Amino acid sequence: MTEESKQIPTIEEGGRSGRLFRVSLFSCLLFVACFFTACRRHDFPQYPANYREYAYVTNGESGTVSIYDVVNVRLDREVQVGQRPVAVAVSPSRNEVYVVNQGAATGQGAVTVLNAEKNSIAATIPLHKESQSIDIDAEHDLAYVANWGSNSVSVVDLKNRREIAQIGTGEHPATARVAPDGKTIVVPNRTGNSVSIIDAGSRRVRAIFEGCPGASDAVILPDSSKAFVACSSGHQLMAITLANSKFNVGGADQLEAMMDVGRAPVHLALKPDGGELFVSNEQSDSISEVVTTTNDVGGASLIGDDPVRGIVSSDNSLLYVAAARSSEVTMYSIDDGKRAASIHIGDGPSAMAFSTAGHLLFVVDSRSGDVAVVRTSTRSLFTMLPAGRGPNAIAVKAFTVK
Numbered sequence: 001m002t003e004e005s006k007q008i009p010t011i012e013e014g015g016r017s018g019r020l021f022r023v024s025l026f027s028c029l030l031f032v033a034c035f036f037t038a039c040r041r042h043d044f045p046q047y048p049a050n051y052r053e054y055a056y057v058t059n060g061e062s063g064t065v066s067i068y069d070v071v072n073v074r075l076d077r078e079v080q081v082g083q084r085p086v087a088v089a090v091s092p093s094r095n096e097v098y099v100v101n102q103g104a105a106t107g108q109g110a111v112t113v114l115n116a117e118k119n120s121i122a123a124t125i126p127l128h129k130e131s132q133s134i135d136i137d138a139e140h141d142l143a144y145v146a147n148w149g150s151n152s153v154s155v156v157d158l159k160n161r162r163e164i165a166q167i168g169t170g171e172h173p174a175t176a177r178v179a180p181d182g183k184t185i186v187v188p189n190r191t192g193n194s195v196s197i198i199d200a201g202s203r204r205v206r207a208i209f210e211g212c213p214g215a216s217d218a219v220i221l222p223d224s225s226k227a228f229v230a231c232s233s234g235h236q237l238m239a240i241t242l243a244n245s246k247f248n249v250g251g252a253d254q255l256e257a258m259m260d261v262g263r264a265p266v267h268l269a270l271k272p273d274g275g276e277l278f279v280s281n282e283q284s285d286s287i288s289e290v291v292t293t294t295n296d297v298g299g300a301s302l303i304g305d306d307p308v309r310g311i312v313s314s315d316n317s318l319l320y321v322a323a324a325r326s327s328e329v330t331m332y333s334i335d336d337g338k339r340a341a342s343i344h345i346g347d348g349p350s351a352m353a354f355s356t357a358g359h360l361l362f363v364v365d366s367r368s369g370d371v372a373v374v375r376t377s378t379r380s381l382f383t384m385l386p387a388g389r390g391p392n393a394i395a396v397k398a399f400t401v402k
Helices: 015-036
Strands: 051-059 064-069 074-080 085-090 096-101 108-115 120-129 131-137 142-147 152-157 162-168 184-189 194-199 204-210 215-220 226-231 236-241 254-260 265-270 276-281 286-291 307-312 318-323 328-333 338-344 349-354 360-365 370-375 380-386 391-400
Touching (some): 051 096, 064 085, 064 380, 074 380, 085 391, 108 131, 120 142, 162 204, 194 226, 194 236, 215 265, 226 265, 236 265, 276 318, 307 349, 338 380, 349 391
Antiparallel strands (some): 096 108, 142 152, 184 194, 184 215, 265 276, 307 318, 318 328, 328 338, 349 360
């Protein structure tokens, strides 16, 4: 073998060079196909010159964030952040992105602040053991971060970039969801098999609900009246009426219902209008549809092998479900109540996010270490983009520059 041939990466070599080779080859093939099938630039939204849009993907094993240019559908750069980044969120009011780093095993977590205009690190906010998730209260410019290893939720002042409070929860909080009205934080405690309800004003726990095995994901209705929590170690959802909402003034938080769904409900996808939610039942290979006003559960629909995430289109018509073991994204027609199509993508699809215009769906492939880009108008795979090792979460930020 010559020295020149040793420098040429092959598909068989594996690793990042192998992935980049495969992605480049695939992109070339897509370009040729696009040429012969008359794909045109005007098939995509036309943006002004000062428009920017990026997708941010956390790479847990690389300690990096991959940043994708949504306008040009390409990898922009990869930025080194903290140890084990696991979650990401964007600011609705500033051109900033927030990355949650778990830190080393049982070590201190942190939030890395990225300047979205420069796609560079602006600040690092130290937190507590094994920070796990983040949710934003846009009106009050606050973030709530669940600290898995510290059994607490951190309240972070985003403007001044510092932690201003730490609130105790149950054992191993999986996430912290803030209600749209900013008055309540709902915290599923995974190992504690419970749900903590926190009053945002006093920053105190005002209610605890037991009996939710493996409490994991949570959603809150747009009117802040009710929360749903997935009991992922069992087969139920918990519905909780929330105090302090405009529909429950002066009332207490109350357990409203326990609903039977499939086995191992791991993720809840809420329609933008709040009328229905969809449960990904990991061990049943199905989804369950729940009417949020009445807590009625429709029949389960088989959706794919190991469904782990769902996301609903902005027009409330389609549910996209990532099936991790079958390496597919399945589309479920909500109005028709049946599967519409499936798209084969990378290995281990998990987190998903739409572009702001909704013409693209970005799917994080956790095992193959790449991001699939799905064209929603044609329900087809558009391209594959390289990511770091162990990608696990995604968020999209759009803005204009002056």
